[in-house]
Amino acid sequence: MATYWRKTWPFHMLLLPALLLCIVFQYIPLFGAVIAFQDYQPWLGIKGSPWVGMDHFRYLFTYPDGKQVIWNTLIIAAFKVAMNLLIPIIFALLLNEVRKMYFKRVVQTLVYLPHFLSWVILGGIMLDILSTEGGIVNRVLESFGLDSIFFLGNGHWFRFTVVLSDVWKEFGFSAIIFLATLVGINPALYEAAEIDGATRFQQVKSVSIPLIMPIVIVVATLSLGRILDAGFDQILNLYNPLVYSHGDIIDTFVYREGLNNGQFSFGTAVGLFKSFIGFILIVISYRLAYKLANYRIF
Amino acid sequence: MYYRSRGYTAFTIMNTIFLCLLAIMCILPLIHVLAVSFSSRAAATANIVNFWPIGFTTDAYVKTLGNGKFLRSMWVGVERTVLGTLLSMLVVTMASYSLSKTSQKFPGRQFYIWIFVFTMLFSGGLIPSYILISKLHLIDTIWALVLPMAVSVWNMILMLNFFRTIPPELEEAAHIDGAGHLRVLWSVYLPVSMPSIATLSLFSMVSHWNSWFDGVIYMSNPDGYPLATYLHSMIVSDNMSRIGVTSESIANFSNRTVKTAQIFIGALPILLVYPFLQKYFVKGIVLGSVKS
Numbered sequence: 045m046a047t048y049w050r051k052t053w054p055f056h057m058l059l060l061p062a063l064l065l066c067i068v069f070q071y072i073p074l075f076g077a078v079i080a081f082q083d084y085q086p087w088l089g090i091k092g093s094p095w096v097g098m099d100h101f102r103y104l105f106t107y108p109d110g111k112q113v114i115w116n117t118l119i120i121a122a123f124k125v126a127m128n129l130l131i132p133i134i135f136a137l138l139l140n141e142v143r144k145m146y147f148k149r150v151v152q153t154l155v156y157l158p159h160f161l162s163w164v165i166l167g168g169i170m171l172d173i174l175s176t177e178g179g180i181v182n183r184v185l186e187s188f189g190l191d192s193i194f195f196l197g198n199g200h201w202f203r204f205t206v207v208l209s210d211v212w213k214e215f216g217f218s219a220i221i222f223l224a225t226l227v228g229i230n231p232a233l234y235e236a237a238e239i240d241g242a243t244r245f246q247q248v249k250s251v252s253i254p255l256i257m258p259i260v261i262v263v264a265t266l267s268l269g270r271i272l273d274a275g276f277d278q279i280l281n282l283y284n285p286l287v288y289s290h291g292d293i294i295d296t297f298v299y300r301e302g303l304n305n306g307q308f309s310f311g312t313a314v315g316l317f318k319s320f321i322g323f324i325l326i327v328i329s330y331r332l333a334y335k336l337a338n339y340r341i342f
Numbered sequence: 343m344y345y346r347s348r349g350y351t352a353f354t355i356m357n358t359i360f361l362c363l364l365a366i367m368c369i370l371p372l373i374h375v376l377a378v379s380f381s382s383r384a385a386a387t388a389n390i391v392n393f394w395p396i397g398f399t400t401d402a403y404v405k406t407l408g409n410g411k412f413l414r415s416m417w418v419g420v421e422r423t424v425l426g427t428l429l430s431m432l433v434v435t436m437a438s439y440s441l442s443k444t445s446q447k448f449p450g451r452q453f454y455i456w457i458f459v460f461t462m463l464f465s466g467g468l469i470p471s472y473i474l475i476s477k478l479h480l481i482d483t484i485w486a487l488v489l490p491m492a493v494s495v496w497n498m499i500l501m502l503n504f505f506r507t508i509p510p511e512l513e514e515a516a517h518i519d520g521a522g523h524l525r526v527l528w529s530v531y532l533p534v535s536m537p538s539i540a541t542l543s544l545f546s547m548v549s550h551w552n553s554w555f556d557g558v559i560y561m562s563n564p565d566g567y568p569l570a571t572y573l574h575s576m577i578v579s580d581n582m583s584r585i586g587v588t589s590e591s592i593a594n595f596s597n598r599t600v601k602t603a604q605i606f607i608g609a610l611p612i613l614l615v616y617p618f619l620q621k622y623f624v625k626g627i628v629l630g631s632v633k634s
Contacts (some may be wrong), residue, residue, distance in 0.1 A: 048449070054523035055440035055448045062437035062493050065455070066461060069452045069490040073466030073474050086473075103404045135364070138357055147358070153620060154365040160612050160619065162552035168605040169371045171580055172378070172598070178389030180374055196581070207344065244350050277555065281574060302469045305561060315467030323464050 078293075080313035100313035109292070116203075117293040119272040123207045125267045131215045133260060136222035137248060155216025166279030170209060171196070196282055199290030206282065206291065210275060221263065225256050258337040265333040269326035272318050294318045346541040372609070379403070379602035386598045402603035411564075412572065412604065418484070419569035423550040430546050431539065434498050439527045441498070442505035458495045472559055486560035489567065491550065497542045504538040505531060541622040544615055551611055573608050576601065 080095040080100055092098045104110045135155075142148045158166065173180045174195040181260075182192035195205045229252065232280015276295035283291045294314060373393050378386050382397030387523060390396060406412055437458075445451050459558065465471075480486040516526045530538070557571030567575065580601065 052448055053441065055450075058392075058436040058440045059454055061433045062498070063457070065433060066458060067488060069474070070461040070465065070493070073470035074464065076470030076473055077466040079470065079473075097390045114507065116595070127495070133494050138361060141354070141357055142361065143354075147361075151365045155368045156620060157500045157613075157616060158368055160548060160552075160616060161609055162570060164552070164554050164570050164577065165605055165609045168369075168573060168577045168580075168608075169603070171373050171577060171604075172602060173371055173374060180389075180392065183389060212368070232415070243347070244353075280555070281577055282581075283536065298468060303472060308469050308473070312467055315469065319464060319467060323632070328461055 069162040077312055077316050077327045079309050082309055084312075086308070100310045101317060103310065104314055104317065105252045109297070113290065113292050113294055113297045116290060117272055117295075120203055120206060120291075120293060121265045121271050124275065125271065127207060128214055128218055129210045129264055131211055131258070132198045132219035133222055133256070133267040135215055136158065136219040136226060136256075137252060139219070139223060140226040140252070141244075152216070157216075158300050159217035161213075163275075163277040165208070166213060167278070170205075174205065196284065197286045199287050202283070202287040202291045206275065206278060207285075209282075210278060218263075221259060222256055225259050226252060228298075229255050262333045265336065268329040268332070269322060271325060272322050276331065283288045285297075355428055375602045376606055379599055379606050381599060383478050383599055386602075402599035403607075405600050406603045406607060412569075415424070415567050415569045415572035416607075418566060419551060422484055422487045422568050425484065425492060426550045427543055427546045429488055430492045430497070433492050433495060434501055434542070435532075435539065436527070437493075438498050438501035438505055439531060441442055442502040452495055458493070458498060461493075462495050468559070470514075475560055482559060482563055484566075484567050485549075486554050490556070491553070494546065494549075498543065501535075501538065501542060504535055508534060532535075544619050544622070548612060548619065549614065569608055573604060576604065 076090065079093065081089060081095060081097060083089070083096050084090070139148060141281060144150070154286070161302045176182055176192050176194050176197070180193070185192055193201055195201050233251050233255075234247050237251055242250065272294060274293040274295070276293070276299075279291060279293055279296050280299070283296065295318070298311045298315045298318075301307050302314070368621050370393070371584050374391075377393050378391050380395035380398055380400065381391045382399050383401070426544035437454075440448060441451055441455060443451060457611045466476050475481060475486050475490075478487070512530050512534075513526050516530050521529065552570060554568070554570035557566070557568050558574065561567055561571065564572075564575065
């Protein structure tokens with residue numbers, strides 16, 4: 045033991061600041077989550093607040109809006125996961141056909157950009173362009189003789205807008221991994237197909253797509269772990285009371301009920317429920333990714 | 343060759359047009375907002391501005407930069423970004439050095455890795471974090487925005503993977519010359535990993551500049567809002583007024599040029615570092631996802 049410390053103490057010392065910060069700001073809140081099983085009152089503290097067991101969890105499912113919130117989360121997240129897989133693959137396949145490197149690079153530069161802007165910026169822009177009082181999108185619709193659409197004030201359109209804008213923000217960035225795989229395909233495979241008389245379309249169908257399939261499976265299974273993340277940042281910047289019925293998700297619900305309305309314990313319970321399901325899903329999805337595509341992160 | 347066939351030429355033309363449109367779609371909203379911010383107030387209110395300013399004026403920017411609240415938020419945003427990035431890079435670099443050693447050299451490495459990785463998978467959630475920050479009396483201080491984000495496990499993984507590509511001979515030679523680990527980190531590792539440190543610093547700066555929600559919950563006084571949070575509060579009040587929840591609709595609407603100017607100023611730092619970012623992130627992503 046003494047020799048162990050003598051040999052490794054500098055390593056421990058260098059890790060100390062990160063470890064302390066991690067324990068204080070990540071692990072203490074983890075233990076603080078026990079208030080989900082209490083009726084927490086700020087002036088009583090965690091030690092003094094009464095224990096109520098699973099009451100808050102039961103309440104979530106009997107709460108009038110509880111099921112609706114879970115349903116909203118699932119449907120928005122499911123559409124996002126599906127579209128954020130499909131569109132980047134199509135985009136990567138199309139961009140891979142471009143032979144002029146200069147053009148390819150310009151397209152990439154432009155489509156990656158929205159990923160780096162926050163939902164605050166994009167939310168502000170969307171509010172402006174989607175406005176019913178002369179926003180540019182509705183002006184275009186009207187010029188085609190269509191009715192203007194209340195994108196952020198109508199529940200169904202709200203979900204549509206949330207999914208579409210998320211795809212718009214992320215499709216370029218999500219395509220990077222597929223593009224990298226496509227570029228790495230051995231050209232000899234295409235040449236062989238060419239000699240056998242395959243058209244370019246047949247080459248894509250029989251060479252490109254099968255070869256990116258493993259990475260597609262990995263990305264698809266890993267995104268399963270995000271099925272409860274419908275996009276807190278985005279929705280909190282876009283939603284309003286008119287669309288709570290269709291656009292309120294678990295995270296925004298926790299924020300409003302838990303923090304704004306002061307129901308600390310109930311909010312924590314809902315958050316913990318989500319965190320727990322998410323954890324199980326991530327573990328399952330990593331196992332699946334390993335089984336299906338032999339992929340490991342650690 | 344397939345690309346000489348007539349069908350493929352037709353496809354190439356269609357494909358090029360489609361990709362052009364797609365790429366333009368990604369920046370068109372930004373250009374529109376920029377055009378509105380440089381337009382005269384009358385043109386903006388009349389909704390006739392498209393992608394080029396009408397009645398060019400910089401009034402909105404003069405007004406925005408003369409707004410004390412806006413300037414204060416901008417300063418808080420800069421402050422948290424600089425302080426947060428420095429702290430985070432310091433902590434992450436030190437930890438990554440230890441974690442980049444093999445398990446033979448540093449038994450116990452795996453244990454630390456799991457401690458850090460676990461926090462990526464499971465967190466206590468919003469409310470316990472809020473209670474902690476208020477118990478530590480960090481509410482309304484800049485530390486509430488800086489400390490919780492300091493240990494970025496993702497950056498740590500990228501950094502330690504980079505450190506592992508440094509040939510061990512360099513370190514051994516330094517040890518033979520009598521250098522300790524701190525000396526090796528400072529004089530051997532840091533100089534050769536400047537490019538990746540610069541990249542990770544950029545990532546860290548972007549995430550600090552963009553994060554707004556911690557400002558909403560940890561700052562009870564709007565004077566302490568970083569710029570992103572300030573913009574968020576502006577958007578929320580705008581959203582509410584548009585649906586008629588509050589009655590400041592008309593007053594807000596005439597400010598459209600100022601609002602767009604504020605949004606653009608908020609996006610500007612990201613747009614400025616974007617060319618540098620783009621150079622590195624593709625590499626980082628491919629490395630992070632393909633390597634162990």
